[in-house]
Structures are given as C-alpha cells and as structure tokens.
Amino acid sequence: MSTMHFHLRLWKQKSGTDAGQFIEIDAKEIPSECSFLEMLDIVNNRMTREGKEPVAFESDCREGICGTCNMVINGVPQGPGRGAACQVYMRKFENGQTITVEPFRVGAFPIVKDLVVNRSAYDRIIRSGGFISEHTGGAPDASTTLIPKPVADAAMDAAACIGCGACAAACPNSSPMLFVGAKVTHLGILPQGQAERKSRARNMVRTMQEEGFGNCSNYYACEAVCPANVPASVIAMLNREYIRGELSEAVGAID
Amino acid sequence: MILDAKIPEGPIEKKWTSFKNNAKLISPANKRKFKVIVVGTGLAGSSASATLAELGYQVEAFCFHDSPRRAHSIAAQGGINAAKNYQNDGDSVWRLFYDTVKGGDFRSREANVYRLAEVSGTIIDQCVSQGVPFAREYGGELANRSFGGAQVSRTFYAKGQTGQQLLLGAYSALSAQIGLGRVMMHENSEMLDLVIVDGHAKGIVARNLITGEITTHAADTVLLCTGGYSNIYYLSTNARGSNVTATWRAYKRGAAFANPCYTQIHPTCIPVAGDYQSKLTLMSESLRNDGRVWVPKAKGDKRAPQEVPEEERDYYLERKYPSYGNLAPRDIASRSAKEVCDEGRGVGPSGLGVYLDFSGAIKRLGEKTIRERYGNLFEMYQNITGENAYERPMRIYPAVHYTMGGLWVDYNLMSNLPGLHVLGEANFSDHGANRLGASALMQGLSDGYFVIPNTLGEYLSTQFGKKVSTDLPEFKKTEAEVRAQIEKILAVKGNVPVDEFHRLLGLIIWDQCGMARSETGLRKAIEDVRALRERFWKEVAVPGTGAELNQSLERAGRVADFLEFGELMCLDALIREESCGGHFRVEHQTPEGEALRHDDKFAEVYAWMFRGENTDPDLVREPLHYEAVHLATRSYK
Ligand SMILES: Cc1cc2nc3c(=O)[nH]c(=O)nc-3n(C[C@H](O)[C@H](O)[C@H](O)COP(=O)(O)OP(=O)(O)OC[C@H]3O[C@@H](n4cnc5c(N)ncnc54)[C@H](O)[C@@H]3O)c2cc1C
Ligand code: SF4
Ligand code: FES
Numbered sequence: 001m002s003t004m005h006f007h008l009r010l011w012k013q014k015s016g017t018d019a020g021q022f023i024e025i026d027a028k029e030i031p032s033e034c035s036f037l038e039m040l041d042i043v044n045n046r047m048t049r050e051g052k053e054p055v056a057f058e059s060d061c062r063e064g065i066c067g068t069c070n071m072v073i074n075g076v077p078q079g080p081g082r083g084a085a086c087q088v089y090m091r092k093f094e095n096g097q098t099i100t101v102e103p104f105r106v107g108a109f110p111i112v113k114d115l116v117v118n119r120s121a122y123d124r125i126i127r128s129g130g131f132i133s134e135h136t137g138g139a140p141d142a143s144t145t146l147i148p149k150p151v152a153d154a155a156m157d158a159a160a161c162i163g164c165g166a167c168a169a170a171c172p173n174s175s176p177m178l179f180v181g182a183k184v185t186h187l188g189i190l191p192q193g194q195a196e197r198k199s200r201a202r203n204m205v206r207t208m209q210e211e212g213f214g215n216c217s218n219y220y221a222c223e224a225v226c227p228a229n230v231p232a233s234v235i236a237m238l239n240r241e242y243i244r245g246e247l248s249e250a251v252g253a254i255d
Numbered sequence: 256m257i258l259d260a261k262i263p264e265g266p267i268e269k270k271w272t273s274f275k276n277n278a279k280l281i282s283p284a285n286k287r288k289f290k291v292i293v294v295g296t297g298l299a300g301s302s303a304s305a306t307l308a309e310l311g312y313q314v315e316a317f318c319f320h321d322s323p324r325r326a327h328s329i330a331a332q333g334g335i336n337a338a339k340n341y342q343n344d345g346d347s348v349w350r351l352f353y354d355t356v357k358g359g360d361f362r363s364r365e366a367n368v369y370r371l372a373e374v375s376g377t378i379i380d381q382c383v384s385q386g387v388p389f390a391r392e393y394g395g396e397l398a399n400r401s402f403g404g405a406q407v408s409r410t411f412y413a414k415g416q417t418g419q420q421l422l423l424g425a426y427s428a429l430s431a432q433i434g435l436g437r438v439m440m441h442e443n444s445e446m447l448d449l450v451i452v453d454g455h456a457k458g459i460v461a462r463n464l465i466t467g468e469i470t471t472h473a474a475d476t477v478l479l480c481t482g483g484y485s486n487i488y489y490l491s492t493n494a495r496g497s498n499v500t501a502t503w504r505a506y507k508r509g510a511a512f513a514n515p516c517y518t519q520i521h522p523t524c525i526p527v528a529g530d531y532q533s534k535l536t537l538m539s540e541s542l543r544n545d546g547r548v549w550v551p552k553a554k555g556d557k558r559a560p561q562e563v564p565e566e567e568r569d570y571y572l573e574r575k576y577p578s579y580g581n582l583a584p585r586d587i588a589s590r591s592a593k594e595v596c597d598e599g600r601g602v603g604p605s606g607l608g609v610y611l612d613f614s615g616a617i618k619r620l621g622e623k624t625i626r627e628r629y630g631n632l633f634e635m636y637q638n639i640t641g642e643n644a645y646e647r648p649m650r651i652y653p654a655v656h657y658t659m660g661g662l663w664v665d666y667n668l669m670s671n672l673p674g675l676h677v678l679g680e681a682n683f684s685d686h687g688a689n690r691l692g693a694s695a696l697m698q699g700l701s702d703g704y705f706v707i708p709n710t711l712g713e714y715l716s717t718q719f720g721k722k723v724s725t726d727l728p729e730f731k732k733t734e735a736e737v738r739a740q741i742e743k744i745l746a747v748k749g750n751v752p753v754d755e756f757h758r759l760l761g762l763i764i765w766d767q768c769g770m771a772r773s774e775t776g777l778r779k780a781i782e783d784v785r786a787l788r789e790r791f792w793k794e795v796a797v798p799g800t801g802a803e804l805n806q807s808l809e810r811a812g813r814v815a816d817f818l819e820f821g822e823l824m825c826l827d828a829l830i831r832e833e834s835c836g837g838h839f840r841v842e843h844q845t846p847e848g849e850a851l852r853h854d855d856k857f858a859e860v861y862a863w864m865f866r867g868e869n870t871d872p873d874l875v876r877e878p879l880h881y882e883a884v885h886l887a888t889r890s891y892k
C-alpha cells in the first residue's frame with residue numbers, strides 16, 4: 001500500500017479560557033487510502049506513544065450522518081468536497097501538502113478544547129419549536145393523509161440536515177439559517193406540521209437571535225459547505241414563514 | 256435462581272391486550288411524584304423519555320453524545336418493518352411475528368415477539384404524525400420495500416436514511432419535552448455505574464465528559480437504553496462511541512446478561528482495506544432488493560467483473576436458496592460469503608469480498624430509478640472505495656453489525672434487578688439468535704413509545720413511599736469506586752495507545768467468536784483475552800487528567816470493560832454447543848453446512864450472573880416454551 005506525507009498545522013487549545021495556537025507536525029507514512037480522521041487517529045496515537053496529549057476532535061458514525069465531526073480544514077468547514085469531515089479521504093490531498101486544521105469559529109459555539117466546540121445552541125433552537133406537538137398514542141392511521149411524492153421528497157431533502165453547524169461556521173455573519181430553514185421547511189410543507197407553522201418559525205428565529213447568531217445576508221457560503229445538500233431555498237421559506245409568524249402575532253391573530 | 260419472564264396468561268393474540276387491561280396504573284397525580292432516569296437517548300431512550308414525560312413522570316435523561324440527535328440509531332439506513340399490509344401482499348401481524356421468530360432461529364421469547372409485531376403498525380402512525388418523511392408513491396401512499404427473511408414488502412423507509420429520520424422524530428418529541436421543562440437532559444454525560452439500594456436499582460453515577468466532574472443521581476427507577484456492543488470487535492458498522500459500559504457495569508451490580516454470544520454479522524459491508532481502518536461501512540440490506548450477489552465459479556479468477564461471462568458466474572444465494580435468493584437472512588448470506596471466500600473464489604485485493612451487481616436492475620429499471628432508490632449509498636461507496644457502482648459491481652463482505660444478546664428482561668422489560676429496565680438493542684429480548692433486517696428500529700421504538708409506558712407501572716406501583724436520596728451511603732460508596740477506577744487507569748502510565756488494545760481485542764474476537772466458532776478456538780480466545788487484559792493494565796497510555804475533556808480516558812474505560820466482557824462472550828459461545836442463527840459452531844452443522852440446532856438441550860436463554868472478579872459467573876437458564884409456533888428447521892430454500 002502506498003503512503004503519503006503531510007505537513008499539519010493543528011489547533012491546540014487547552015480550554016475555552018486558555019489561549020490557543022497551532023502546533024506543527026510532520027505526518028509521515030500515512031496510508032493513502034485512509035480517511036482524514038483516520039490520519040488524525042494515526043497522528044494522535046503517535047503523540048500518545050511519545051507521552052504527549054493528543055489533539056481532541058469529535059467523531060462518531062464516521063459515515064457522514066450523525067453530524068458529530070466538525071472542523072475547518074484548509075479554511076473550509078467540514079473540509080474539501082461534499083460531506084462531513086469524516087468523509088474526506090487523504091487521496092484528495094497532494095503528497096507533501098500543508099494542511100491546516102482548526103475549530104469552527106462561531107461566537108455561539110464556544111471552544112471546549114482543541115478542535116471541539118459546544119454546539120448546544122442548535123439543540124436549544126430545536127427545543128423552541130422544531131417539532132410537531134404530537135403526543136404518543138393519539139395518531140391516526142398513517143395512510144389517512146396522502147402526501148404527494150414531490151412534497152414528501154422535498155420534506156426529506158430538508159430533513160436530511162445532520163445538525164453539524166457548518167452552515168454557521170461558513171457564514172461571515174455566523175448565521176445558522178440553513179439549519180433553521182431546513183427544519184422549518186421540513187415541517188412546514190407537511191400537512192402534519194400546519195398547526196404550529198407560524199409559532200414554530202417565530203420561536204425558532206427568536207431563539208436563534210438570543211443565542212447570538214447572525215442573520216442571512218445572501219452569501220450562500222452555507223449551501224456550499226452543507227454536507228447534507230440542504231438547498232439555500234429553505235432560507236427563503238424561513239424568511240416567509242417568519243414574517244407571517246411575526247405578523248400574525250402583531251395583529252393578535254390566532255396562529 | 257429462577258428467572259420469571261412474567262408472560263401473561265392466555266392465547267398469544269390476547270396476551271398484550273389482557274396485560275393492558277389488568278396492568279397496574281399510576282394516577283396522573285402520582286406520576287408527577289416518580290422520577291425516572293433514562294440512560295441513552297437513541298431511538299429507545301428518546302422515545303421512552305418523551306413519552307414518559309408526556310405522561311407526567313419526571314424524567315432525567317443522559318447520553319454521552321453532545322446531543323441526543325447523534326445516537327448511533329441515526330446511522331440506520333434501510334428501513335423499519337410494520338405489519339400494515341398496505342401492499343395487500345398477504346402480510347399480517349401473525350406473519351411478521353412468525354418471520355421474526357423463525358428469523359431468530361427459534362431462540363426468542365414468543366410472547367415478546369408477538370407484542371412487537373402487534374404494535375408495529377402504530378409506530379408508523381406515530382412517526383408519520385411527527386412529520387417523519389417516509390418514502391411515498393406518486394399517489395401519495397406510503398411506499399414499502401422488502402428485506403431479508405421475508406416474502407412480503409413491509410419495510411417503510413426514508414431514502415437510505417430511515418434511522419436518521421426516525422431518530423430525529425423521537426429527538427423532536429424529546430426536545431419538545433425538554434423545552435417544556437419536563438425532561439432534564441444531561442448531554443456529554445457518561446453513566447459509569449449503577450447504584451443499588453436494598454437490592455433495587457435506584458440511581459447512577461455519571462461523569463461529565465467536558466469537565467470530568469463525577470455526580471450521582473437518584474430516581475425511582477432506571478431505564479438503560481444504551482445500545483449494543485458490536486464494537487467489541489473494534490471494526491464494526493457501529494458508531495465509534497458505541498460500547499458495553501452501561502450494561503456491563505449493571506451486570507457487575509447484579510443484572511443478568513443474556514446470550515452475549517448472539518451477534519449479527521451483516522452480509523453487505525464494504526470490505527476491510529487495511530490496519531489503519533477505524534470502522535466498517537454498511538451498504539444497506541435494501542440493496543439486495545435489486546442487487547445480485549455473485550463470485551466467479553473458478554478459484555483465483557482475477558479478471559475484472561465485466562469480463563467474467565454470465566455462465567462463469569456463481570449467483571450462489573440464488574442457487575442455494577431459490578425461494579429467498581438474494582434476500583436470504585443475514586446470518587445465512589454472511590456465512591455463504593465466507594464459504595465462497597474460504598474456497599478461494601473471493602474477489603478484490605484481499606480476496607475477502609463478493610460482488611453485489613446492479614447491472615441487471617439498471618437495465619430493467621433504468622439508472623434513474625436505481626439512483627433514486629440508493630443514490631446516497633452508491634455515493635458513499637464511491638467516496639470510500641473510489642469505485643463507481645453504476646458501472647461495476649460493488650464489492651462487499653460481512654461485518655459485525657448488531658448484537659442480539661443483552662441484559663435479560665422480563666415481559667415488562669425489567670431485568671432481574673428490580674427497578675432496572677432495559678430497552679432497545681441493550682436488552683436481549685426479541686431477536687433470538689439472529690435479527691431480521693428493519694426490525695431493530697421497530698423494536699427500539701416499540702419499547703420506548705408503546706411498551707414501557709404500559710409496563711412501568713408494574714414496578715412503580717410497588718414503590719410508593721420508597722424514595723431514596725443521593726445522601727445514602729450506597730451512592731457515596733459507588734461514586735468512590737468509580738473514582739478509584741478512573742485513578743487506576745490514569746496511574747498505569749504506559750506507552751501503548753488505547754486503540755491498539757481495542758484493535759487486538761477485536762482481532763481475537765473476530766477470529767474465534769465471529770462467523771465461525773469452535774471449542775478450541777474459543778478456549779484459546781479466552782486465554783488470549785485474559786493475557787491482553789493483563790497487558791492493558793500494565794501498558795495502556797492515557798495522557799492528561801480526569802478533570803477535563805480526555806478522550807483517551809473515555810476510550811480506556813470502555814475498552815477495559817470490553818476486555819472483561821469478551822471473556823463472557825466466548826464462554827457463552829463455548830457452552831452453547833449447537834449452531835443457531837448468528838452463532839455458528841463448526842462442530843454442529845448439517846452435511847450441507849447449514850446451522851444445526853439442538854432444541855432438546857438448547858431451546859433456552861442463557862443468562863449469566865456476576866459472582867466476583869476472576870470467578871466464573873453463574874449460568875441461569877430460562878426455558879423457551881413455544882406454544883404458538885412449532886420449532887422447525889429453518890429453511891429458506
Ligand atoms: C449502520 C447501521 C445500519 C442499521 N440499519 C438498520 C435498519 O435499516 N433497520 C433497523 O431496524 N435497524 C438497523 N440498524 C440497527 C439499529 O440502528 C440499532 O439497533 C438501533 O438504532 C439501536 O437503538 P438504541 O436506541 O437501542 O441504541 P443507540 O441508538 O445505540 O443509542 C444508545 C444511546 O445510549 C447512550 N449511551 C450509551 N452508553 C452510555 C453510557 N454509559 N452513559 C450515557 N449514555 C450512554 C448513547 O449516547 C446513545 O444516546 C442498523 C445499525 C447500523 C450499525
Ligand atoms: S444545514 Fe447543512 S451545514 Fe447546516 S447544520 Fe444542517 S447539515 Fe450542517
Ligand atoms: S462522524 Fe458522523 S458525520 Fe462525521
């Protein structure tokens with residue numbers, strides 16, 4: 001099996017309150033077939049053998065679906081190509097290339113350690129409205145409501161969001177509106193999601209603002225990095241839903 | 256000791272209804288007084304937490320992930336079964352029940368499986384009203400596909416991301432309850448021990464993975480929903496974090512561990528490419544709806560697949576199992592792949608691979624349809640292997656995928672330890688010796704949404720006035736033991752990374768307790784696991800401290816438990832001198848190489864009880880009584 005060499009610049013930061021800096025590592029003899037995270041495993045295990053602390057980074061499924069992994073590789077959140085950081089393979093890099101790895105830089109995602117950041121703000125946004133209030137046991141038969149395939153497919157495309165945070169990390173305004181729009185679109189176009197449609201958009205956007213995220217000003221950097229291919233059109237839908245939500249509250253309508 | 260499964264009286268079709276009619280109810284006012292700890296927020300844990308909170312219980316939920324949405328359930332691809340018979344192809348609750356019992360090679364508990372089949376339909380109803388975007392036909396009806404071990408189409412799916420959508424559904428229900436303040440959610444919290452008070456499970460000890468802080472939590476009952484232990488093999492299709500710690504530590508506190516040797520090897524995964532590999536990737540079983548499995552007829556045939564003429568190909572599943580063909584159940588399909596590779600007919604660089612060929616389906620249905628059905632899987636395959644499966648067949652090989660074994664539970668999902676309930680993959684109950692595709696999602700959600708809300712009252716109704724607090728010495732003592740274990744790991748100060756021990760353990764277990772098992776191999780594996788465990792405690796390197804985010808420390812704790820658990824798994828495999836489902840003892844096979852069961856001796860659950868370190872555990876048996884189905888040799892021919 002052929003191997004490759006890389007020059008790595010990895011972000012090291014003991015905690016959110018300590019200052020961080022890059023450390024430089026020559027990563028030699030990396031199997032060319034391995035994934036980016038497997039390359040980091042190799043480097044970390046070498047450091048461990050030398051008695052040094054490895055670089056903390058998150059991952060779990062390593063197949064692009066759980067949204068756990070997150071890092072900026074050579075300036076790109078989630079690295080080159082489509083997919084999450086765990087789906088980046090070393091064959092995408094040149095032999096001898098310098099690779100810089102740093103954490104997502106988003107005010108609302110405080111740094112925990114090295115490449116690990118706290119993305120719980122996204123959970124709080126969902127808790128404020130990203131659901132259909134349906135208590136277990138009361139559901140009608142699943143075949144009662146027909147949902148045309150194109151609607152179901154569009155809902156699925158939006159629902160595919162893996163909650164990774166790359167949209168906010170890529171955005172100059174740190175806006176998570178691709179993430180918020182994905183949920184508002186997914187639930188907003190399904191018949192089951194109509195009852196809470198207005199309050200959902202209103203509450204989620206308000207929470208987003210309280211968490212310190214910015215608004216969208218149409219850079220579309222989010223769409224370019226989104227590992228789940230969530231289309232930027234969900235942001236337009238979010239804007240419409242949000243305005244309707246605010247309006248209906250302003251005029252005291254029952255929503 | 257006798258393990259009482261508490262199966263309700265009456266004919267199998269009536270058991271669940273009669274249970275519900277006679278179940279102990281807890282009034283709404285009293286529900287508020289009971290606190291429930293739920294460990295794990297995958298499908299089983301999220302659905303249970305949300306539902307119990309809706310009912311009024313105080314719920315405290317824990318997961319080691321940074322968010323409940325990341326649980327390993329998210330990775331399930333193919334689908335979820337339900338006996339809806341929307342396709343009008345002859346499906347029924349009975350058929351789903353029968354297929355599952357037969358698929359499990361007659362080693363599961365009939366009454367539990369029947370209940371699972373019975374509630375399967377309501378799961379789909381529930382998910383649809385939560386907004387799960389299941390695949391639809393053009394007319395708007397729900398679409399179905401087929402999975403292994405079934406001759407009907409009863410599998411509901413959301414592209415190749417069914418687990419993701421179901422988990423996000425349960426996560427949204429959970430999120431709503433967290434938002435309402437009815438569930439207290441502890442993310443980044445790993446349960447490291449179970450606290451027993453007067454013989455009852457009454458709390459846990461957890462470590463905050465970000466700060467290292469160790470805390471104790473008391474409740475009226477504890478639900479473990481912590482998933483399976485496939486990662487004992489190091490390489491598996493499970494997420495990297497999946498582990499046995501919660502159930503293993505509960506075992507060491509008195510919970511019986513049932514059938515640990517029942518593990519499932521999934522036939523369609525991307526083959527292993529090298530030592531550096533950190534996990535294996537599943538190619539969903541749904542691919543076998545349209546893909547045909549083959550190898551060259553001749554040994555050592557190194558031609559490219561498209562150069563092997565039709566008559567020189569062996570479509571071995573279609574040949575051996577004409578009525579199920581490429582949809583033969585997983586254990587059978589995996590073993591057949593191993594067989595042809597052992598004969599020297601495997602493909603790919605390592606010779607450990609078989610083809611899964613879509614050329615026929617592409618010709619028949621067009622590339623567009625295939626892309627629509629499996630696009631994301633083909634993309635994933637290309638990303639990992641660099642090969643385009645629209646143009647040449649995929650190469651696949653079996654990999655560890657699921658564990659049917661788990662903590663023993665009765666019909667109420669309670670373990671032998673009063674107060675400890677176990678849900679989802681973490682329990683042993685429904686899949687016998689082999690799980691059929693698309694039935695783990697069904698079980699996780701059935702346990703969480705529909706079973707535990709009805710059965711929890713059986714225990715809680717006996718617990719009025721028995722509240723405990725973390726001030727009890729039992730909590731202090733268990734906490735001290737957890738701290739000591741962490742100190743012990745940090746004190747080793749060796750120079751071998753944790754991953755190295757994990758990888759070596761995986762190799763031992765895969766070789767001797769994987770697709771084929773033998774007495775000599777298992778005895779050797781037990782020795783090897785012990786030796787590796789000893790080395791671990793002398794040489795493991797864990798830099799850093801316990802009072803911070805320390806990923807080496809997290810992994811070391813989990814691997815230390817795997818190193819103990821591995822021995823129990825091999826012991827269970829050694830004692831079970833028959834072949835059944837995923838457990839294939841080479842000494843017990845038919846002349847055609849099929850699994851040979853010995854129902855006279857082994858139609859029972861083996862539940863193991865801890866008796867102390869370095870002491871053999873006790874074996875307790877629960878006989879399996881088949882009243883509704885007849886034990887038969889499983890045939891898919
Ligand atoms: C790649 C893949 C594809 C699959 N596809 C399908 C499919 O198509 N259909 C199907 O039916 N099944 C499928 N399965 C199986 C199915 O996904 C799982 O069996 C099921 O999701 C398990 O759910 P669970 O809730 O029991 O556990 P999990 O989802 O594993 O959740 C475990 C939870 O426990 C927590 N946890 C664990 N230990 C601790 C601890 N010590 N302290 C605190 N928290 C802890 C975790 O944080 C997590 O929240 C697939 C499995 C794999 C690997
Ligand atoms: S929208 Fe895309 S980038 Fe944003 S969280 Fe979801 S998957 Fe990640
Ligand atoms: S580790 Fe799951 S998406 Fe990358």
